[in-house]
Amino acid sequence: MxxxxxxxxxxxxxxxxxxxxxxxxxxxxxxxxxxxxxxxxxxxxxxxxxxxxxxxxxxxxxxxxxxxxxxxxxxxxxxxxxxxxxxxxxxxxxxEKVSYPLLDMTVVYDSGEQYHYLALNEAAIKQPLGTLVADIYLGGRVFERFRGDGIAVATPSGSTAYNKANGGAVLHPSIPAIQMSEIASINNRVFRTLGSPLIVPDGQEIVMKPQSDNFLVMYDQSDIKGQNITELRFRVADQKIHFAAYRHVDFWQRVKRAFISDLS
Structure with a gap:
């Protein structure tokens, strides 16, 4: 080996x-x-x-x-x-192995070029200055127009990171799904989003069409400048990450150890 x-x-x-x-x-x-x-x-x-x-x-x-x-x-x-x-x-x-779902992100540019990326934790689209404006499509149709600091899309294992800080649910990695959460959205009588994290199953896409410029796309530890990007697509990846199974700590024990207590 x-x-x-x-x-x-x-x-x-x-x-x-x-x-x-x-x-x-x-x-x-x-x-x-x-x-x-x-x-x-x-x-x-x-x-x-x-x-x-x-x-x-x-x-x-x-x-x-x-x-x-x-x-x-x-x-x-x-x-x-x-x-x-x-x-x-x-x-x-x-x-032997234990497998977790991954996030597949497709970045589409105004030139028609497309690039695929895989993330273990999450992807986050953030507007460093000003307000991010983006149309969110679910089921192939426009769902809402988002205004705020940004949007995070997480895997189940990544649901304990930025997603949790945004008020999202912690998902067990046996669930093939991704979760979208809002980062400081603007909600009032004029601007309105659902305001709740969304869990999207395998086989469906979250499509984001930015309406503002100079945003930043971050995935795990990497980043892409949001210039000339017309569309971002998120879905459960076909691939998975595989862990060697002989000493793999149960997911809920990981969550307990990380956020509650390491006492048995």
């Missing part, structure tokens, strides 16, 4: 990466950062998102493992003190 290591530039993560590299070699496991079977992310959730984006073109064949160098993160199952146990699990890997 071929292993890739993706780490951040923190000194702690680099130290752990050196120890992990030596432990993998001692266990007879091959390092291959180009075409791995398993990617080990060493760092926090931000590092994990970076690992996902680096290997997104191999998303159908690669599985991910998260090793946290501090406290436990949302996507990281192993602590730095558990490195020997993690290497032993990799050595006895049986190819």
């Amino acid at each position: 071929k292993i890739a290591i993706f780490n951040n530039h923190d000194s702690s993560s680099q130290t752990i990466t050196q120890a992990l590299t030596a432990a993998l070699a001692a266990a007879g496991l091959m390092l291959d950062n180009d075409h791995p079977d398993v990617v080990v992310s060493v760092g926090g959730d931000g590092t994990f998102l970076g690992a996902f984006q680096k290997y997104v073109d191999q998303i159908d064949t690669v599985r991910f493992v998260g090793l946290h160098t501090g406290h436990l993160g949302f996507y990281t199952d192993w602590l730095r003190t558990e490195l020997p146990q993690m290497v032993a699990s990799l050595r006895h890997d049986d190819s």
